[in-house]
Amino acid sequence: MFEIVDLQKIYRMGDVEVRALDGVTLDIAKGEFLGIMGASGSGKTTLLHMLGLLDEPSSGRIVIDGTDIAKLTDYERTMFRLYKLGYVFQDYALVPDLTVMENVSLPAMLRKDRDDEQIKRDSYHILQQIGLCDRRDHLPRELSGGQQQRVSIARAMVNKPDILFADEPCANLDSENSKMVLELFREINEEMKQTIVMVSHEDWHKDYFNRIVRLKDGKVVSDGFNGKAEKAG
């Protein structure tokens, strides 16, 4: 469903040229839980932002379900993100003035194919799944970091996206909360067949992924399914 061909991202700062991505070619299939790993500065976030239509590549092609992303207008890209993609960020990034319920409902409220009844049902359902239903009228600042991150996962999932992106979702959490969040991702992946692309540089996270792409200096240095090629790479 995802096809990335020879993707490049070059940042120019004065005379210096930074090749954040240097010819990445990748396919992502439905139902995968893909981990992007690599050292700091290796280009993980840059790649994720390209895939998530949050940034435009310097060259190369991204095709999603047969749609060439380069041909979309700004508004079409926004709608593409709203209808097909979900995001979880390192710092949760919830709207501080909205309750848990309102935060989760927000992306659904903008969709033309959802009525109030369905939005309520979907939000309620996803909150039940992450186990924070009883906190639905609380504000984000009244929750712990781990709880906030779970709410942000619920917000990303409420529209049942084709693909879920997460950039170091556990970076601000202790190992206990990290485990909880990772378990949640695994559950979503296995039970709902949700495609997930997650960036991480914590080695122990790799147990949760079923495929791992390793980056170094903007290049893919290894790509394989967990427990097999990965070890060879």
Next chain:
Amino acid sequence: MGKKELKVAFLLALRSLQRGSRSSVVLTVLIIAMCFTNMVFLPGLFNGIGQSITTQVVDYEVGNVLVSPKSGDQYVTDLDATLDLINGMPGVERATPHLSKGATLKYRQRVLGVSVRAISPNDEKYVSPLYTKMVAGSYLGDGDTGEVIIGKPVAGDATIKEEDEFQPSLGGVRVGDSITIEYGNGYTKDYRVKGIYSTGWSSADNTVYVTMSDMELVEGKPLDYADYITVKAKPGYSEKFIKDELQQYGVSQKVQTTADLLSKVMGQALQSFAIINMVSLIVGIIITTVVLFIVITIKTLNSRRQIGILKAIGVDKEVIMHNYGFQVIIMAVMGIFFGVILTALIAVYLAANPIVTPEWSATLYLTPLDYITNSLILFLASVVAGYVPAYQVSREDIQSAMRA
């Protein structure tokens, strides 16, 4: 921009105002309310002053229509016939003559130069509320001779020493006292003070009124002339109508409406008022615009990353812009609302306790149109001030916004 988008934008705006910084919302609303008050207060006060001067000029000086000597003449002549003619016309409540003479008043050691104005007391009642303004004694009757009524400032106050007086007076004349009046032509006579009045209109209060019969004795001949005739219109008849009618039916004297007279005198004053009004309007708009611009700019700068995230998860930039736009609209509406209430309260207070000076007493004179136009102007200024930074921040690209 669909209904759903506007709904989400409104929800975001409402929640931000409800759950964000309360004090900043309250202060912003207060500033808008103050700017609104500032915009309508001075013009309203000036209008009030203008109204009060107009009323007093009508009441104590010229009535609705003034008939004065044609150019070259000293007096309106053929008085009785002219009065009969005017009084017979439709729409005329009453016409009444005034004849003033310069004189010197003497009372004990005090000497005071004033003008003595002769009136027909009963007819005057239809034209001027003077008879309702007696503070001591009583009003003149038509046949009275040897009696005067005098203004309170002329009568003075016995408890105030001469050198401490605000303006020279007779030093405490009371009803029943006798004062001596020496006219310009040498005629001198003692009068009994029948009453003392206070109108609040300075030129009327610095006058002494006698009857036309008394003035005949002074002039030494029957009075078939006057300085001018004041004409009061019946309710429902315009000044213009009376004026046209008088001119059409053979009143050969100069005929002017109060508006004619005031437009010359007040034109100058109104022009200065207009400049002050304009300045207070512009200052109000600028302060509101700048404050809202700063408030929204700070809000957007503080939430740049937040805005980047919202755009990332698929919230359209129009929704982001209207979110801040709605915040401004809500605060502007609340501010204007409080401004309207505040000015209405001030107007009620001033109606009960007018600002009084020797020349005029003023209340806030505000029409619904004043409220509506000022509200609209302020509202539009607020919307512009809010949407400019909202537009700018909503156009920022996701990458730079998220990195903020």
